[in-house]
Amino acid sequence: xxxxxxxxxxxxxxxxxxxxxxxxxxxxxxxxxxxxxxxxxxxxxxxxxxxxxxxxxxxxxxxxxxxxxxxxxxxxxxxxxxxxxxxxxxxxxxxxxxxxxxxxxxxxxxxxxxxxxxxxxxxxxxxxxxxxxxxxxxxxxxxxxxxxxxxxxxxxxxxxxxxxxxxxxxxxxxxxxxxxxxxxxxxxxxxxxxxxxxxxxxxxxxxxxxxxxxxxxxxxxxxxxxxxxxxxxxxxxxxxxxxxxxxxxxxxxxxxxxxxxxxxxxxxxxxxxxxxxxxxxxxxxxxxxxxxxxxxxxxxxxxxxxxxxxxxxxxxxxxxxxxxxxxxxxxxxxxxxxxxxxxxxxxxxxxxxxxxxxxxxxxxxxxxxxxxxxxxxxxxxxxxxxxxxxxxxxxxxxxxxxxxxxxxxxxxxxxxxxxxxxxxxxxxxxxxxxxxxxxxxxxxxxxxxxxxxxxxxxxxxxxxxxxxxxxxxxxxxxxxxxxxxxxxxxxxxxxxxx
Numbered sequence: 001x002x003x004x005x006x007x008x009x010x011x012x013x014x015x016x017x018x019x020x021x022x023x024x025x026x027x028x029x030x031x032x033x034x035x036x037x038x039x040x041x042x043x044x045x046x047x048x049x050x051x052x053x054x055x056x057x058x059x060x061x062x063x064x065x066x067x068x069x070x071x072x073x074x075x076x077x078x079x080x081x082x083x084x085x086x087x088x089x090x091x092x093x094x095x096x097x098x099x100x101x102x103x104x105x106x107x108x109x110x111x112x113x114x115x116x117x118x119x120x121x122x123x124x125x126x127x128x129x130x131x132x133x134x135x136x137x138x139x140x141x142x143x144x145x146x147x148x149x150x151x152x153x154x155x156x157x158x159x160x161x162x163x164x165x166x167x168x169x170x171x172x173x174x175x176x177x178x179x180x181x182x183x184x185x186x187x188x189x190x191x192x193x194x195x196x197x198x199x200x201x202x203x204x205x206x207x208x209x210x211x212x213x214x215x216x217x218x219x220x221x222x223x224x225x226x227x228x229x230x231x232x233x234x235x236x237x238x239x240x241x242x243x244x245x246x247x248x249x250x251x252x253x254x255x256x257x258x259x260x261x262x263x264x265x266x267x268x269x270x271x272x273x274x275x276x277x278x279x280x281x282x283x284x285x286x287x288x289x290x291x292x293x294x295x296x297x298x299x300x301x302x303x304x305x306x307x308x309x310x311x312x313x314x315x316x317x318x319x320x321x322x323x324x325x326x327x328x329x330x331x332x333x334x335x336x337x338x339x340x341x342x343x344x345x346x347x348x349x350x351x352x353x354x355x356x357x358x359x360x361x362x363x364x365x366x367x368x369x370x371x372x373x374x375x376x377x378x379x380x381x382x383x384x385x386x387x388x389x390x391x392x393x394x395x396x397x398x399x400x401x402x403x404x405x406x407x408x409x410x411x412x413x414x415x416x417x418x419x420x421x422x423x424x425x426x427x428x429x430x431x432x433x434x435x436x437x438x439x440x441x442x443x444x445x446x447x448x449x450x451x452x453x454x455x456x457x458x459x460x461x462x463x464x465x466x467x468x469x470x471x472x473x474x475x476x477x478x479x480x481x482x483x484x485x486x487x488x489x490x491x492x493x494x495x496x497x498x
Contacts, residue, residue, distance in 0.1 A: 008038045013107055019045045023052070024192035026229035043069055051076045052194070052231045056268040059083055068099050075125070079198060080233040082271030084133035085301020091129040094122050113151070120150030120157055127163060128202040131170075133301040136334035140167045155191045158184045159199060166206035172336035172369040174445065176210050176462045182217060197225040197234055204241045205304050205339050208248070211461075216245040233272065236264060240275040244340060247279060251342075254283055271300045278305055282340060287317040294322075303329070308338040311349045311366075318352030327353060330362035336369045347372035354379045359389035361396040368400045371465070376400055377409060384416060384423065395426050402430035405442060439477055444493065446473040451490030 008015055015038035022031035023045055031049060035042050043065045050062045051073055061077040064070050071094065078087035098118070103109050127142035146160040158180065165177025181203060185196045200222040207215045219241040226234030243255050258279060265276035274297050281289035290309045297306035310326035313319075326349070329335070338346060350367035359382075367379040383389050383397035398416060401409045416427035439447070449459045456474070460467045474486050483489035 008034060012039060015040045021192070023048045024194045026052070026193065026231075028053075028230065044072065047073045048076065051080060052229060052234070054080065054233060056232055056236060056264060056272060058233070059269040059271065067097070068102055071097050079201065080231065080237070081269045082237060082274065082302070083269070083300050084129070084271065084303070088126075088129040088133040088301065091122075091126040094125065117150050117154065120146055120154055123149060124156045124160065124163075127160075131163070131167060131202075131206065131304075133303050135332065136167050136171050140164060140171070143167060153189045155184065155189075155195065155199065159203075162203070163206070166203070166209065169209050170206060170337050170339075171334050172365055174463055179207070179210070179214060181207075182214065182221070185221075193225045193228060197222050197229070197238070200225075201237055201241075208241075208244065208339050209337055212245065212248055216242070216249070219245050233268075236268065236272055237275075240272075240279070244275065244279055247282060248340070251282075255279070258283060270296055271302070274300065274302050274305045278309065278340060281309070281312065285312075285316060287313050290316070291322070303333050304335065304339045307333060307335045308341050311338045311341050311346060314350075314352040315345045315348035318349075318356055320356060323353050323356045323358050327358050327360055327362060330366060331360060336362070336365050343370045344372065346370040347375040350379050351375050354382045359383055359386055359393050361390075361393045364393060364396040364400050368403065371463075373404050373406060377404060377406065380409075381412065384412070391422060394423055398423060398426045399430055403442065405439075439480055439493075443473050443477045443480075446470055447477045447486070447490055447493050450474060450486045451494065 008018065015034060019031055019034040019038070019040055022028070022034060028049065031045060034040060035045065047062045047064055047069055054077075059077075059081045061070065061073040064073055071090070074090045075087070075094070077083075078090055103111055103114055123142045123146045127139045127146065130136070130139035130142065143160050143163040146157060147164070150157045162177065162179045162181050165175075165179070168175070169177065181199070184190055185199065190196065191199060200218050204215070204218060204222070207218055219238055223235060223238035223242055226238045239257075240261060243257050243261055247255050247258075261276045262280055265273045268276075274293065277289070277293040277296055281293050290312045294306055294309035294313070297303075297309060307326070307329050310322050310329065313322045314326055341349075346366060347370035350363055350370060353363050354367075364376075364379060364383055367376045370376070380397040380400045383394050384401075386394070398413070401413055410431075413427045413431050416423055417431055418424065419427070445463070446459055449462060454462065456467045456470045459465075460470045463470070474489070477493075478484075478486065478489045481489050481492045483492055
């Protein structure tokens with residue numbers, strides 16, 4: 001607000017700051033005044049105006065006067081048009097683009113902060129791009145590195161731990177991260193409205209894996225910001241995610257705004273069509289609609305939507321072509337908890353892949369992450385009994401059996417433990433680990449969370465289980481350890497160094 005009140009024509013530095021703030025806040029009248037009355041570089045600010053106010057079907061960045069303008073406009077353009085592959089290629093090009101002389105010559109750019117910030121910006125934007133259109137493993141490594149880059153109060157640095165936690169969740173981790181994102185956005189040192197919209201949209205696909213209230217609040221905030229900016233594409237992206245959040249809250253009903261969303265998507269660029277098509281397919285549950293979404297996702301390089309569409313197909317209508325495609329993507333991208341895919345659908349997809357003869361560590365981990373014991377048992381048995389399956393996949397199946405804690409799983413592990421090969425050695429190892437306490441992996445996990453002070457309700461939310469199931473796991477753990485209460489059981493477990 002202070003920068004927006006700076007007088008024009010007094011100092012070129014003030015003029016540039018005010019023009020940049022006008023863009024960041026969607027103050028288009030203010031920007032028009034700056035361009036008309038101040039001696040500033042109009043190309044930069046008018047190009048940004050053209051990106052933010054572009055129609056739904058624009059996918060090509062505005063032309064600039066030099067490479068610095070091309071790189072600036074492209075990053076924003078590919079996010080607003082949701083062209084994931086183009087955004088990933090741009091983020092990689094940014095690593096090779098460093099206009100030091102240009103920055104040094106501009107008094108309106110604080111050089112010291114710029115050079116500190118550039119490394120943080122490059123790594124975090126590449127991490128977001130990899131999460132959307134590349135490999136989660138790469139995105140995780142970049143997020144971990146970014147935690148120590150830039151200044152301590154930089155918004156991108158502050159959100160790096162949130163990105164790390166959500167990526168771990170997408171890769172199969174059971175721990176639900178506690179996000180700081182919404183709280184940090186509202187601080188005095190938080191990003192501008194435009195920066196906040198960008199941050200929210202980067203996170204929305206991953207946030208959908210966790211708390212529904214956070215997803216809904218984030219989508220609504222992004223929609224309000226985009227409306228204030230007057231950005232058609234910004235509003236459409238946020239609107240799509242709000243409809244997605246409300247669909248997750250009431251999946252049985254047809255969302256009243258879905259038809260309007262699809263009508264707009266038909267006149268939008270392909271990147272903006274992806275989520276609208278996926279929401280339509282979620283409503284109809286028709287394999288041909290998911291196949292259409294998969295083709296559009298592939299066209300723009302949107303990996304999370306492609307994996308989600310193929311997972312639905314594998315659950316509803318498994319076939320060799322889509323199954324082979326899904327297995328390859330699961331192995332390459334690291335996704336184990338697909339976006340907008342309920343746990344029961346992910347479990348059915350893993351079973352569908354296994355029934356078609358596909359074997360792999362990713363298939364076992366997809367079934368394990370889904371948390372459906374009967375299906376995990378079936379998938380694991382198909383792997384351990386298939387001598388043609390890769391050894392890595394069969395070992396993963398043995399480890400998955402050890403997490404079940406059922407009589408049938410124990411019998412299979414005992415049978416495998418009599419073998420003298422690598423499979424037998426792994427079966428004996430995981431069985432011994434269980435015998436040390438008599439607890440299943442799930443009981444250990446629940447007891448550890450109880451030891452951290454979490455209530456049954458909080459544990460149930462963290463593990464996506466019912467409170468009744470959590471109470472049963474705690475009761476079983478207490479009985480096996482001979483503990484009087486949950487606190488004593490947690491202490492005994494810690495003493496056993498599980």
